[in-house]
Amino acid sequence: MAESPVIYLLGKLASFFENEFQHMRQGREEMIVLRGEFERIKAFLRVADSMEESNEEVKVWIKQIREVAYDAEDALDEFKLLLAHDHEGRGLLYKIPCCIRNMKARYQLTAAIKSISCRMKDICESHQRLSEKSNRDQEGSSSTCEDDTWQDHRADAVFVEKSGLVGIEEPKKKLTQWLVDGISEREVISVVGMGGLGKTTLVKQVFDDPVVKKHFPVRAWVTLSPSSKTEELLMDMLQQIASTIMKPVPSGADTMNIDWLKMMIKSFLQGRRSRYLIVLDDVWHMDKWDAVKYALPNNNRGSRIMITTRNGELAQASCTEFDGQVYEMQPLPVEQSWKLFCRKTFKKNLCPSHLQDICTDILKKCEGLPLAIVAISGVLATKDKRRIEEWDLVRRCLRSEIDGNDKLKNMKKVLSLSFNDLPYYLKSCLLQTSIFPEAHIIERMRLTRQWVAEGFVEMKDAKTMEEVADGYLNELVYRSLIHVVERDKDGRVKSYRIHGLLRKIIISKSRDQNFAAIVDEQSSAWPDRIRRCSIHNELQIGQQNLSLSHLRSLYVFGVDKFSLYRILSGDLKLLSVLDLQNAPLRRLPVQVVDMRCLKFLSLRHTQIQTVPTFIGRLQNLETLDLKHTYVTSLPVEIMKLQRLCHLLVYRYQTVSYTHYKHGFSTPAHIGALQSLQKLCYIDAEDDRTNNVISELGKLNQLRRLCILKLKKEDGRKLCWSIAKLTNLQALAVSSLRDDEDIDLQYLSSPPPLLQRIYLRGRMQALPHWIANMHSLVKLHLRWCCLKEDPLPSLQDLPNLVHLELLQVYDWHTLCFKAKGFQKLKILGLDYFEDLTFVQIEREAISSLEKLIIQRCKQLKSMPSGIEHLTKLKVLEFFDMPEELTEKLKLAEKDEDYQKVAHVPELRYGYWRDGAWDVTSVERSGEEWSSRPQDTMTKRSNLPPCWK
Template sequence: MAESAVLYLLSKLESFVGNGIQQERDGHEEWMSLMREFERIKAFLKTADSMEECNEEVKVWVKQVREIAYEAEDVLDEYKQLSGQDHQTEGFLRMIQTSVRNRKARHRLISAMKSISPRIKSICEGQQRLFDGFSTTERGSSSTSSYEDNKWQDHRGDALLVEKSDLVGIEEPKKELVEWLVQGVSQCEVISVVGMGGLGKTTLTKQVYDDPAVKKRFTVRAWVTLSPSLRTEDLLLDMLQQITSSIMKTVPAEAKTRDSSCIRTMIKDLLQKRKSKYLIVLDDVWDMNKWDAVKCALPNNNNGGRIMVTTRKSDLASASGTGCAGKVYNMKPLSAEQSHELFCRKTFKEKACPSHLEEICRHILRKCEGLPLAIVAIGGVLASKDTRRIDEWELVRRSLRSEIEDNEKLKNLKQVLSLSFNDLPYYLKSCFLHLSVFPEAHNVECMRIIRLWVAEGFVERKEGKTLEEVAADYLDELLNRSLIQVAETTSDGRVKMCRVHGLLLEIIISKARDQNYAIIDQEHSELWPERVRRLSVHKAFQVAQQNRSLSHLRSLLMFGVDRSSVDDALSSEFNLLRVLDLCHAPVGRFPVQVLDMNCLRFLSLRSSHIQTIPSSIGNLQNLETLDLKDTHVMALPVEIAKLQRLRHLLVYRYETIAYSHYKYGFKTPADIGALQSLQKLCYIEVDDERNRRNILGLGKLDQLRRLCVLKLRREDGRNLCSSIAKLTNLSSLAVYAFDDEEELDLHHLSSPPPLLQRIFLRGHLQTLPSWIANLHSLVKLRLRMSCLRDDPLESLQNLPSLVHLELLHVYNWQTLRFEAKGFMKLKTLGLDLFDELEFIQVEEGAMPCLGKLIIQRCKLLKDLPLGIEHLKMLKVLEFFDLPDELVQKLKPDEQNEDYQKVAHVPEIRYAYWREQGWDVTSVETSVEEEGSRLQSSSMRSSELPPCWK
C-alpha cells in the first residue's frame, strides 16, 4: 500500500511542479529534491509492499515511507488550499488577500519541506541497507516468492486432505460435475470450478477426481498444482511424469533437460498417439501465462478429453483459444441448514448446539456466510471452549477480527482469504481497501463506489476512457477475482449492487487500520491514530472523546447515525476533505459547514430531509458529484452553473402508491449547458419558460451518458431532438411528457446517439419514432401511455440486443401475437393496462430466452397465453389484477390442463390490490425424486410493487 501512496504523491508532485511552482525561487529545490528521493524509493516498493508481512524490518520501513508520503501530500494539499482561498473576493481587496495568503502558504510550504527532507533522506538510506541485505544473504530464504509459496503450499495441502466429517453439501455439486465429465461430447472440454477462496473448490474437485466413475472413464489422469513460484518447465514436467506413469511408461531422460516447448510437444504427441480419454486437473490457476502454456500441450483428439480448472478468477475459466468447448461451475456458499450441520459436526462433535449458545452460534454463522473453510476453522477454535462458559464464547463472537489476526488456529483461514488481496496490483489494493468503510452485510450501489473512487483520486487516466469507465474496469476486475460478490443485477445484465464477504471485510478493516488507510468507528470501539485520513462512522460519533484533530481527513462517511452525531462531526475543521457521504443521515437543512469545504469533490445527502440548496453552493468549485436523490429538493439556485467540474447531478425522488408512479425532479434558472463535464443529469424539469430554455443547452453536454427530462411539452420536442442528436456518448435516455395526455414529439431525431442502450418514454406518441427500431445496441425499452395507432411489435421484434421490454397502454390490442423468431434475446417482458386485450399468442420459436413475464390490469384477458408452454426458459410468471377466470387456471392441480402448461415455471405469483394492500399468492414448483411437488403460500403486502418502478 505504500506503493500506491508514493505513486499518487508523485503524480500530484508532477502536476504541481508543472503548474507554476517552478516559477517560485523559494521552495523549488525542496520539491524537486523530494521528487527525486521518492523516485528512488519507488523502484523498491513493489517488492517491499508484499514482503512486509514476513519481515518486521521491511514492515517498519514501508510504514515510514507511507507516513512520509502522506505527510508530503498533506503539505502539498494545504498549500494549494491556502493559496486558492481568495476566490470569493473581488478587486483590490482580492489582490491584497491573494498576496498575503500566498506568502503565508509559501512560508508553510518551505518550512514543512525543510522538516521532511532530512527524514526522507534517512528513509532512503534505510532502503539501501535493506536492499543490500536482500541481495546477499536473505534473498534466497526470505524472498517474497518463497514466503507466498509457503503460504500457498499450506492451504493447498489442507484443501487436499480435508476430513470426510468436514464435507457437507458436496454431493449435489459432485454429482453434477461427474456427469459433466463422463457425459457430453467427444470433443475436448474445459470444466472450470470458480469461486472465492475458502469455498472448497479444490476439495470438491478432488472428490470428483477420485470418484470411481471418473477413474473408470479416464485411463490417463494428472493432477497438477500451480504453485506461484513453479516454473512452467517444472509444471509441464510434473504433468508429463503423471501421464507416463498412468500408461505404464517412463519419462524420457532428455525431458529434464528440455525447455517448455519441447515438453509440451512430448505431452501432446503422447496423448495424440494413444487416443486415450484423459483428465487433467489444474488446481488453483492464477496466472494466464501458465494456463496458456498448459492449454497448448493438450490436444483435442475427439476422444472425450477433459480439463478441469479451479480458480478464483472468472476470466481464467474461459476455454477460448483451446479449440475446446467449455463449462463453468460457479461455487455457491453452503445454505443456512448446511452451515449449521457442518458447524455442529466440527464444534460439538455431531451433537446439537446447546440452547444457551444458539444465539452466539447463529451470529458467528452469519459472519461465515456459508464459507466452509471459515465454518470449519472457527468451529475448531470453539471446540476447545467450555460449553458451560458462555463468556468465553461471547468473547470470540465480539472479537472475531482480532481472533483472525492473532489465533494460530485461524492462520490458514487468514492466509487463504488474504492471498487474493496480496495478488492485487497496487491500484486495486487501494480500491479494495476502500470497501472497508461500508458496514457489514451492506449492499453497495456500484455507481456509488465508482464515484467515490474517482473522488478519492484512486483512478488512473487512460486515453479514450472517462475516469468512471476506468473505475468500472477496476470493479469488474475485483468481481473477476472473486474478491467482491454480486448482490443485485439489473434486468439487462449489469451489476447494480455488490458486497464484500463478512470475513474478508474483517481482514481488510484490519489492514486499513494497520496501514492508516481508514478508521472504522463502531460505537467508539477503538482509539484513532494521530492523523486520520478516512473515517467511517457507524451508529454514533463524538470527536471530543477521541481527542484527535480531523484537519487531515480526506473522507468522512456516516452510516446509521443520529442528528447529534452529524452535528458533532461537522463541527470539526475539514480543510482537506474530498468526500462527504451523509446518505440517509437525519439532516433537515443543508449543513452550512459544507460550504467552507473548498476541496470537496463528492457530496451525498441522499435520502436526507433537506428541501433547499443555498446559493453559496457555487463556492464548491471542485465538486464532481452532487447526490440529492430521495430528498425534497425541487429547485437549484443559478449558482449551480459555477460548478464546472460537476460530473454527476442527481436530484430526484420517486413515490409509488399501488399502480401510481410519481417522479419529481428539479428546476433551475441556471444555464445547465454551462456544466460541460456532466455525465449524468437526473431529473431536470422543463415545464416553464425559464426552464424550457435549458432544452437547447442540453446539446452542449457532450460528455453526458444519462439524461432524464421531466414535464416535456409537445412544442419542445423538436428542440430536445436537436440536443439529443449532439450527445454522441449518451447511453440512457428518459423523457416524460408534461402529463399522460401530452404528446411526445420525438420524431425529429434523424441521427440518434450511436451508443444508446436504454430508453424510457412516457406520453402519447401516436407513431413509434422510426429511429428506435434501428438502434442495434438497444437493450432496454420502456413505453408508457403511448396510445400508438399502429402495432409496434413488428418493428421492435427484430431488435438484435433487446433483453427488456415494458409496454403500458401502448396500443389498443385485442389480440397480441409474438411471432416465431421474434425477440430472440428478450429476457423480461411486462404488459400492463390493455383494456381491450382478450388473447395473447406465443408462437413456437418466439422469445426463446424469456425468463420473466409480467401481465397486469388486462380486464378482458381470461386465458393463459396460447403457446406459453413454448417458453422453456421462463423462471418467473407474475399476474396482477387479472380476471378471476384466468387466476383460477394457475391453481396447482395435477389434473388441471391449463396449469400443466406453466408447471415448468419455478415461480408463479398472482395478486390483487385491495384496501391499500396487495393480496399475493405465490406458487412454487420443485422437482424431487418422487416427482413434482407443488407449494402454495399467501401473503399481504402494501409495499409490493405491481410490476416495475
C-alpha cells in the same frame, strides 16, 4: 502499501511542477531533490511490500516512507487550497491581502518541504541495504508483474459462483431432503464449520433451489454479523417476511422496540397457512440466536430454520432446544480440491505438466478450504504459465506464511497473499471497501464514484473515470476478493459484498498502514492522523479533541445528530469525500462551505429540502447525490461547479400501485456544466423561461439523461439536443401528463451508444429511429396509445433484453411472430383493456425468463404457445379476469393450466382495499398447490411494469 501514497504524491508533484514551481524563489532545490528521491524509491517499494509482513525492519521503513509521503501531500494540498482561496477574490481591495496570503502560502510550503527533505535523507540512508537484501531474496522476480494484463471476465464471475462449485451436490441433496421430507413440527437445521468451508455458499444453493422455493412460499435470509443490533436484525426479518407474503410493514416499525418486532414477526408467520423457511446466516454468539428464536413460531406446517455458524456449541444447543439436525461441514477431499483449484486457475481446467508439482504443494497448504483455494487461485490465474519462477515464488511465500494448525490464521495468510499480489491501484480500492459495515451490500455506482473522488482511478484512453473504475471492480471480482450480489437482466452489476473474513484482514491492513479507521462503540479513542474515517452506529464523542486536519474522507453509518455535527465542526478543509447517506439531517450543514477540496458529497435518503447558495464554493465537486431527498430546485450558484459529473436530484413516491417520480427545476444555462455525465431528473415544465431543453445539447459528456414533464411543443428542441449527445447511453422522457403527446420523431440519428430508453406519454407513432437501434437493450413504453402495432418494428432488435409495454396500442389480438424478440428475457404487458387473445408462435421470444401480464380485463385464457417457452422461470398475473386465474386451481383438469405446468414460479393477485391479495402457485411433485398471500407495498418488490 507505501507504493500507493508515493505514486499519488508524484502525480501531485507533477501538477505542481507544471503550474506553480516556476513562481517559487526558495526551496526549489529541495523540491527537485524530494521528487527525485520519491521517484527512485517507488520501484523498490513494490518489492518491499511483499517483505513487509515477514521483515520488521522493512515494515518500519515502509511506514516512515508512507508518513513522509502523506505529509508532503498535505503540504501541497494546503498550498493549493490557499491559492484557490486567493483566486476567489475580485477587485482592488482583495489584491493586497491576497498577495500577503500568497507569500505566506509559499513560505509555509517551502518550510514544510525543507523539513520533509531532511526526513527523507535520513530514511534513505537505509535504502541501499534494504535494496541489496531484497535483491538477494527476490532476485529475478517481483510481487507484481507489470506485464500481467487482466481480461474482461464479467460474464464469467457470476457463472463461476453459481455453477462452478465443487463438492456441493451431495451436501445440498442431503440438506434439501432434511428440509422437505422432515416432520410437520418446526425444526432447526444447523450447518456448522470453520470459516471458509463454504457454509453460506452451500445453504444459499439450497435456499435458491427450485424444489425448496416451491416447498417454502415464505422465505427470508438474515445475516447476523457480530456487530449487528438486535432491532436491525428483527427489522430486516420483518421486512423480508412482509415482502414475501405481500403484506405492508406497519407504520413506525423502525422505531419500535425489540419485543414489538418479535411479536409482529410471530404474528405474520403464525397466521399463515404456508410453510416458512428462515435462514440465519453467520450466527456467532448464543445471544444473537436467543434474540430471534422466540419470534419464529411452530405453526405445524413443516416450517424450518436454518443456521450457519462457526460455533459448534451453538449449533448443538439450537437443534436440541427446537429439535432438528446438525450438518458438519468438512474440507474438500484432495480430488475435489484439485478440481476446484484447476477450474479457478486455468481456463481449460487442466494444469500444465511443468507446474503440477508446484501447484500440488500450494494446494496442500490450502488444506481443503474452498475460500483459501479460490483466493490463491485468483493470484495464480494472473501469472505467466511460462515463467515457473513466478509460481515458485508463490509456493515459497506460502511455505513461510502458512504454518501451524490454526486454520483460520492459515486462511487469513492466504487472503493476505492475495491482497499483496494486487497492483497498487487495486490495493487502495480494496482497502477502501473496509469503510462499509459488516455484511453491507455495496452499490456499484456509490463505490466507483468514491474511488474516483479518492484519486484511486487513473485515466485510460477515451474511457470515463467511472468506466475505468468498473474495470477495477471486474478485476477484484475475478480475483475472488469481492463478490457480485445482484445483476440486471442486461448484465450490469448493481451491488457487491465483501466476505466477512477478508473484510477483517482489510480493516487490519487499513489501520496498520494509516489508510482508514473504523470508529464505533468499541473504539477506545479517536485514531490519530487518520486519512479516512468510517463511523458506524451511534457514537457519543463528548469533548475529545478530534484530530481531523489530515482527514481526506468521511463516511457515516447510523450516527446520531449530535455526534455528526460535532465531527463536521472539526478541521475538515482537506476533505474530498463526504458520504452522509441516511444521516439524520434536515439541512445541509453550514460547515460544508469550508470543504473546498470536496469532490463527492452524498446526502441521499436525508430529509434535506433546500440547497444553500454556498454550494457554489465547492468548485471541485464531481458528484452531488440528492437522491431520495426533498430538494425540488437548485440555486443558480450550482453553475459554478464546472467539474460536476453526476447531478442526482429526484425521489420516488408510490400511491396505490402508481409510481411517481419527482425531479427538480434546473437553473438556466445548465449547458455550462460541460463535465456532466449523469443528469436526473430535470423538470421541463417551465422550459420557456430558462430554455433548458436547448441547453442540454451542450452537455456532450452526458451518459444518462432523465426528463420529466416534457411538453409536446418542446419535442423538436429535445430531439435536436439529443442528436448532439453522442455519448448518451440512457434516456428517460415523460410527458407533462399521461394524456399529453410527446413528439420525438425529429431525431434523425440517435446517439450510437444509446442502450436504455424509457418513454412515458402519448405518441402519434413510435419514433422511427428506435427500430434501427442495434444497441438497444432495454425499452419501456407507457401510455403511448399508438396508432399502429409497434411489435413488427421492435421484434428484430438484436440486443433487446427487457421490454415493458403499458397502454401502448389498442390490441385485440397480440401476436409474437416466429423468430421475433430472440434475446428478450423480461416482458411486461399492462393495461390493455380490449386485449382478448395473446399468441406466441413457435421460436418467438424463445429466451424469455419472466412474463408479467396485468390489468388486461378481457384476456381470459393463457397465451397460446406459452408452453413452448422452455426458459420461462416466472409468470405473474395481476388484476386479471377471474376466469383466467380460476383455471390455475383446476390443475390437470384444465388445458390452460397444463400450458404453464413447466414454470417454476407463478403468482396471481388483485388490488383490493388499498392492498394486494396475492396467491402463489407452487408445484409439489407432480401436483400444484395454491397458497394465498396478503399485501405488500414495498416498491422494490412491485412488478416491473408498475415501477
